[in-house]
Amino acid sequence: MSNEQDIYEEHVLDHYEDPYHRGELDKATHSHEADNPLCGDVVHIDLKIDSEDKIQEAWFSGDGCVISQASASMLIETVEGKSLDEVRNFTAEQMLGLFGPKLTPNRQKCCLLSWRVLQSAIHSPVDDLPPDDDGGPDVHFGGPSLGEES
Amino acid sequence: MKTIPTLSTCTPLNDSELADLRDQFPILSRSTASGAPLAFLDNAASTQRPVCVIDAMSDCYQQYYANVHRGIHTLSEESTEAYEQSRKVIASFINAASEREVIFTSGATASINLVARTWGDQNLREGDVILTTIAEHHANIVPWHQLCERTGCRVEFLPLKKDFTFDDETVHQKLRELRPKLFAFTAVSNVLGTITPVKKWVHWARELGITTLVDASQAAPHQPLDVEQLDTDFLVFGGHKMCGPTGIGVLHGKENYLDSMPPFLGGGGMINRVSVDGFETADLPDKFEAGTPPIAEAIGLAAAAKFLRQIGLDRIAAHEKQLAQVADEGLRLIEGIEVIGPSMSHKSGIVSFSIDRVHAHDIAQELDHLGLAVRAGHHCTMPLHRHLKKSSTTRASFYLYNRLEEAHRFLEAVQQVQKKFTPSGRKRSSRPQD
């Protein structure tokens, strides 16, 4: 009857219920938080970046829909051990690929929230003032906004 | 004891009538992306249109369309006649004293903004109060915030009781105590479904000399409206929630109000004469309809109003309430689900709810997978959601073409969704390779 992929496939639900490194990192060197104001999803990421510019440890916390939280877990799991250059080169498209099931533009925003936060976190040393632009890289996605509906 | 809230003596829609009715909405026979048959329960956001509305607009474009007013040729005269005839139909739909009191706008939002920018700017001063309710749509909040920014007046919000209704005593007291210049409130909440006692509240305001504006966006499609009897100074609604086109709405204003207000947008159509030195404003209703109006849309809206009248608005209300009651009472029996709204005796066919620990967008997404179109989010009522301490809710809203079977399907689907997202001891592993 359907050729639609199940967005909530087992792998996604597993990450939602049993997330990788959900919590806060005591000795974070870098961290950042952002939300999707219209749907209320929030993701916070803490990183420990070593002297060779490698991510030694990554943790996330937050609140929101399955897609925003499961994708954050997948991203955090992937990113440990990666160099900052590798993180910078990790595109939004690759993030959507990592998540798996194809998402409509509306739900892509949920999936890309943690990716946005990570891209900002690597430029946000703890104890420093946050960067002026806290919205992360300036990327635009199609589709109407999710929350502003009658 | 269960009472089905049928209104007065109306006969409910029977099965064969409903089947005929559904045939007039071709879109209802499609399926969703997953292939499941569509159950359209997003009517509070916008309804679907029957063939007669689509035909009325397409006839206009195919047979007699031209710009209205002052055209000295056949098509323009026919279009003008059809456009003005539509105004008469709408005047009669809400029992307005005269069609001069019916202004076509682009929607309820535009109607409220028109009042704020004209009557509001003319009459509100620093320190004045606008009273409204915490359950308003942003369309009935933001224009007043903007007016506050321009004039220094302020907005006060009536709170909700625990049972999602308003306390009449508080309303009366606030009206006496605050002496607002304007009391702007919704006839039916687009989230809670709560029906406000428009006639009583307007009467209290009238006794105190307070101007009233009623947002009838969620009332006009579902219940008979009589502006003479309600005695509102301003009443607004849009076309797209009542089987009509998008891009058209109505502002009803008492003639003495509209007469004393300055015009809003300036341009063609709203003037009697223009010179290099200035202009002379046209009479009602043209005064508020600058530019080429939504001609085919007005004609479509009139067709929608006739369609609803023919079925009977009291019968429509009774039908949707019957379905909403099944959904509402069914949800209340499920553990872990909260219905966000009063009991059926105080509300329309709107059923909002939340499931413990499940995000509204996941609920809506999964319901769509099962064929049910509902809405999730804050429904343009952020202050209400904050008041309720909810980041978002999910809303099912019924209309005349929904079937009892769809209310049952909805209940089953919600339970399926709840089960899907309830923690069940899952363990993460690397993604299976396929």
Ligand SMILES: Cc1ncc(COP(=O)(O)O)c(C=O)c1O
């Ligand atoms: C209660 C209420 N008021 C106002 C509006 C805005 O109406 P419109 O889309 O006609 O501008 C809506 C719906 O969107 C509504 O539900």
